[in-house]
Amino acid sequence: MNREKLPVILEVCSNSVTSAIAAQQGGAVRVELCENLAEGGTTPSYGQILLARKHLHIKLYVLIRPRRGDFLYTDLEYEVMQADIRNCIEAGCDGIVIGILRADGSVDKERCTELVRLARQWGLGVTFHRAFDMCADQFQALEDIIEMGCERILTSGGKSTAMEGANVIAHLIEKAAGRIAIMPGSGITENNVADLVHYTGATEVHSSARVSVNGGMAYKNDHILLMTNSIADEYSLDVTSAERVKAILTAANV
Secondary structure, X not given: OHHHHOOOEEEEEEOOHHHHHHHHHHXXXXXXXXXXXXXOOEOOOHHHHHHHHHHOOOEEEEEOOOOOOOOOOOHHHHHHHHHHHHXXXXXXXXXXXXXXXXXXXXXXXXXXXXXXXXXHOOOOEEEEOHHHHHOOOHHHHHHHHHHHOOOEEEEOOOOOOOOOOHHHHHHHHHHHOOOOEEEEEOOOOOOOHXXXXXXXXXXXXXXXXXXXXXXXXXXXXXXXXXXXXXOOOOOEEEEEOHHHHHHHHHHHOO
């Protein structure tokens, strides 16, 4: 099939400008810029967006998510999302990444359609993020998101990782039938991406390609924890590795 002959491309979920640059160096075609990956990702600061746009020649998409937790937003949070999208437009971003649900687990078509309209009138593309995985009926959500005009859906198949949800992802790709891209994400590494691609037929995948590195502090206060809900320490950093990006791309295209 022609689909099998297409090269697999990689979008990297980058938690900083530093990570975004590493993603570019490793061969990613697109960056999803966010912050707070330990909380599932939130909208990055305007400074991060501006500097990422300055340093990247690959596509820059920005996560529009005002807080951690569920995807049922208040009117005020919705206004924040609209303001963040306007910032992305002004900064010259290539796209945004959104997802709003109703309390019953369906896609909030009205609000999402308005965000898509706002982005697309300025030439920005739109990805629907893993709020999709929290929907009550993913195949109905697929049709709703296609109707809204999104380019792709980021999904783990409704499971914690894309490998666990591979069967659902394969069915989503079949059901989408080229009307929208289905991009597997969550837990994808150089060690499992080949199996995932071969099983699902995906032609684009999503990974943070992160490594943990030690910070540069010589003095360390061992009597305090600032990140009380994290197993990480204050003196290490998670950053995208250009080498891991290259390794994932190599394995995906074997």
